[in-house]
Amino acid sequence: TLPVIYFVTPTYPRREQAPELIRLAHTLLHVPRIHWILANDYNACNAYLDGFLVKLGLPFTHLASPMPEFYRKKKPMPRGVANRRGAIQWIRQRNITNGILYFGDDDNTYDLRLFSEIRETQRVSMFPVGLIEEYSVSGPIVKKGKVVGFLDSWVAERRWPVDMAGFATNLAYLAEHSNASMPYKPGYEEDLFLRSIKLNLNIIEPKARNCTEILVWHTQTKTRERATLRISNKYLDDRSN
Ligand code: UDP
Ligand code: MN
Secondary structure: OOOOEEEEEEEOOOOOHHHHHHHHHHHHOOOOOEEEEEEEOOOOOOHHHHHHHHHHOOOEEEEEOOOOHHHHOOOOOOOOHHHHHHHHHHHHHOOOOOOEEEEOOOOOEEOHHHHHHHOOOOOEEEOOEEOOOOOOEEEEEEEOOEEEEEEOOOOOOOOOOOOHHHEEEEHHHHHOOOOOOOOOOOOOHHHHHHHHOOOOHHHEEEOHHHHOOOOEEOOOOOOOOOOOOOOOOHHHHHHHO
């Protein structure tokens, strides 16, 4: 049987949440053997999301994983970190060592072929992500079937300058690293997570035809603040006339 993909999605309450999740759900419905860990940045399990997940019929776990207030005040904020930490903790507490872990944000776009690629992950697999910053792509450079470097618009001090959506981890490999963690450090979450599982170049499995194809895009939905509603009293006035 196929190994299960634990698809970890951080999400948070805003007016784009429902449409983002509906769109993502309709991708995941096409994928066999998937377990959706929907980790909401909110202090309770929201009843609308519960109902939505039940109706979908996919195996799921709904986590309430709010960002600690301390981090919410920071600029930049560690977006989605409390959520992913919650999901890692959920997996570890259950000693799930069979399956694949993938961090898939709620606003990205996923080609169905991505799922067949990451399902084969033995330890850590990597592949390009489209629409990342200035270069429009972030991903490994592969020579003779081996990852030898990375292309990314913002390398900074990162040893692993990759996007969150650009790698997958086998849970047996994760379980071998008891210090695995994702710290609250904006910009460095991927790098520090991959360091915590003692990644080295030799074990990286390039996917998506030796990293020449883009199967996931870092699409971003335009957001805006909620407006203050001003209810017109025109008709109320009319009625009183
Ligand atoms: N996110 C969250 N809480 C927040 C902001 C973002 O849980 O306060 C989630 C969001 O739903 C997404 C992930 O964290 O799955 C990354 O956030 P976003 O897509 O806004 O960041 P970007 O892609 O612009 O870096
Ligand atoms: Mn995003």
